[in-house]
Amino acid sequence: MESRSLTELRLRCAPTRACKRFTLAGSESSTNRLAVSGLTAGYGASVAVRNVTITVGPGEAVALLGRNGAGKTTTLMAIAGAIRPSAGTVEIDGHAVAGQPSYRIARRGLSLVPQGRRIFTTLSVRENLTLASRGGDLAQVYSLFEVLASRAASAGSTLSGGEQQMLAIGRALMTRPRLLLMDEPSEGLAPQVVRSLADLVAR
Template sequence: MLEISGLDVHYGGVHALRGLSLTVGPGEIVALLGNNGAGKTTTLAAASGLVRPSGGTVVFDGHDVTGGRPHRVTALGLVHVPEGRRVFSTLTVHENLQLGGYLVRDQAEVRRRIDRAYELLPRLAERRAQQGGTLSGGEQQMLAIGRALVTGPRMLLLDEPSMGLAPLVVASVMELIAQINAEGTAVLLVEQNATAALGIAHRGYVIENGERVLDGPAAELRDDPRVVEAYLGGV
């Protein structure tokens, strides 16, 4: 479904991605692990069109989207939820969700998707008239994911959805991601919390300095001594 092949990205003189290749199949959750600066966020940004690669290709569902405009990539169903939530703080929860449907012409379909988001995220339904900036960190993350769902994703690119959240909230976010996936949406998940990510992922990749250094089924990565030492706290 998503095929990234030989991807190179430069920021000036910095070579951020070095021939990176990975795939995400239909119905999969694939975790992308690595230390800060490894190139995880750049990978998602290049896939969604926010960053133009200097080499390689990005193909989504048979469409070459390499360097494509973000709104065109989104319209194909590849939807990016960036790090930091980025909700519109002065807009209400409901208005934030409505903005998720900006590419959808059928307003009845937008309303249906918003209703479904409220079903999945009842806390948002309770706060639909509340300004986004007044929500807790966990609620803002839920809102960011809910807004992406209104867009109508076939695949979600999730960048650090657990960042800054309490453990119980992290568990709720991961449960939500697993539920969305169970309903048919593929996920490429960037996470510093490797334990949480590998707990719901089918497969995973580990990248260092913009290069893939390890990959395999999530269960095998959880038991790999290199992953345990570097990302799972040595336990």
């Protein structure tokens, strides 16, 4: 699928006090938080995305728009190191990471909320969150997703689809990411929760 089938929508955060007050992690910098150039990736002999270029600066939110099968998930997976790109470069805060294992890319401050949630179904909500923690604020996650606090001792397998999505997002936030990638983040969420999530992204 050619890269032109992906539309990059850039949303720049307004320089207001409220915007700056809720920065999740990191500091202001002139370096792009993420710089992707000429990214080509796929599965075996099948090329899913070709020559994708994306830049994300500090304080920016960027949405990839495209129809089903356009390559949005593949692009995010390649950036995060879940699949190895066949060409192109990926830089996080100026550090080249293309082709590195996903755990090394995560150490650069990237966290991915994957499509399909992929929580640990045999672990409790609290265990899912604390297992991922790298200095994250459990109270902040519970404040954003109140149902998770009430179900902290429940196994992941007992959660509804929407609750599992909340848990997947909360788990990513527990890593205090400098760069947060979310694949279909509003899937299964109630409109009120979607609005709260949008407010969080805008911060």
